[in-house]
Amino acid sequence: MKPQSLFSLRYVASLLLLLSLFVTACGNDKGKVEGVNMLYGTDSKVWKTAKETDATGDKVKQTDAQKQQELHVFANGNYTMTDGAAGAVSGKYAFDQAAKTITFTPEGSATSNQFSVETLTDDKLTLKSADGATLMLEKE
Incomplete structure (x- = not known):
């Protein structure tokens, strides 16, 4: 040659x-966590489940009801989670960008749910629970 x-x-x-x-x-x-405004856009944003994995990393098959779930996040610190059958759950959220966590507190509840935020961009949100289960959401 x-x-x-x-x-x-x-x-x-x-x-x-x-x-x-x-x-x-x-x-x-993955690992990209942008500002809190990516959660709600200009005023509010709707997130739908794209994929879910359990604590071992195995994909969780979505039921029809889970496919209908939507997470509405508002700029004023409120959220509403809806699904076709069970109705809606509303409450407040707190996002800590430095710690990469988000905490959801339903109305009338003394307990809250905290998640690690693995990804937060304009169109992707990935939440990881304390037990290792992961929920991947996409902007509607």
């Missing part, structure tokens, strides 16, 4: 490798 064609092949291979690394790095939002 000629030295010049070997150099060209290496050059093309290097470019392809760099391009694939760039695409991979840009396409993965």
